[in-house]
Amino acid sequence: MKLLATGTANGGISVLHAAGLGKGCSAGIELRCEARLVEGANSNRDDHGLLEAVMQVWVESGYPRFDGVGWEIDSKIPVGQGLKSSAAVACAALKALDQAAWTGLSDYEIVDMAVESQRRARCTITGSMDDAWAAICDGWKLVDPFVPSRESVLMEGDIEDDLEVLIGLRGPRVASIDSFDFESQSKLFERALASLSNGSVLSAISTNGMAVSAAMTDDESLRLCNSLIFRGALAAGISGSGPAVAAICQGDSEGVAEILENSCERVIKTQFASQIEVEEEADRWG
Secondary structure (H helix, E strand, C coil): CEEEEEEEEEEEEEEEEEHHHHHEEEEEEEEEEEEEEEECCCCCCCCCCHHHHHHHHHCCCCCCCCCEEEEEEEEECCCCCCCCCCCCHHHHHHHHHHHHHHHHCHHHHHHHHHHHHHHHCCCCCCCCCHHHHHCCCCCEEEECCCCHHHHHEEEEEEECCEEEEEEEEECCCCCCCCHHHHHHHHHHHHHHHHHHHHHCCCHHHHHHHHHHHHHHHHHHHHHHHHHHHHHHCEEEECCCCCCCCEECCCCCCCHHHHHHHHHHEEEEEEEEHHHHHEEEHHHHHH
C-alpha cells in the first residue's frame, strides 16, 4: 500500500488523575506510537472506533476529506493499562493527516481534535486533554480539561532528563471506573496537586497513585508501590486508571526492577520524553 503520511506521538504516565479534582496532569514517556496514512483499508483493528472518530472530527473541523485511505498503526504503548495509548493514537493520526494535507496545525488544534475524537469513541471519562498534551510535548502540564486547549494550561514544568521510568504491567484491567470513588479521595488528590504546585512532580506521582489505588480499592498496587519506594524508587504510583504501575528511578534501579519482575507479568524500561525528541519530530516534517 502506498504511504501518504506519517505521524508519531508518545505514551505517558499520570501525575494527577483528572477525575479527582477536575484537573489533570500527565507526562510523556518514550514509548512511541506511529500512525501511517495509506491508500486502501485499515490494516489494524479499530475496536473503539477511535480512528473513525478522528476522521470525522478532522472533516467536521473543515479540513480536506481523504477517500480510499486507511491506517497502519505501530504502537509500543500497551493498550488498556493507563499509559495513554488512545491519546497517542489520536494525536499521531492527526499529525499524519496534518502532514498529508499541509494544513500546518498548531499543537492546540491537535489537542482539541484528539480530545473530541476520544470522547466520541468513548475511550475516556475525562476527555484526556492532559494525555493529549503529554503525547506531543515534553515535561508536564496541569490542565483544565473542560475548556479549549488554548485556555487549558494552568501550570507547566520540566522533568529531569536523567530519570528512568520502569513500568510494571499487572495484567488486564478488571476494575470498573466510578467518578464518585475518585471524588471521595479528594484530600489525597489535593495533596498531589499541592506537591505539583510546589514543583515536586515526583511526590505528586506517588500521592496521586495512592489516591487512585484507594479510589479503585486496589490494595495490591498500594503494597507494590510502597515496596518500590522502599527499594529505592524516587516515586511510584498507578498510572491513569491502571492497572499499570510506574516507578521513577535515578541511578541504580536493579532492586526496583526485581520487585516489578516478581510482581508483574511484564516490565518495560523507558524514560520521560525529551525536548530533543519533540524538536526532532517537528523538524522531520517541518
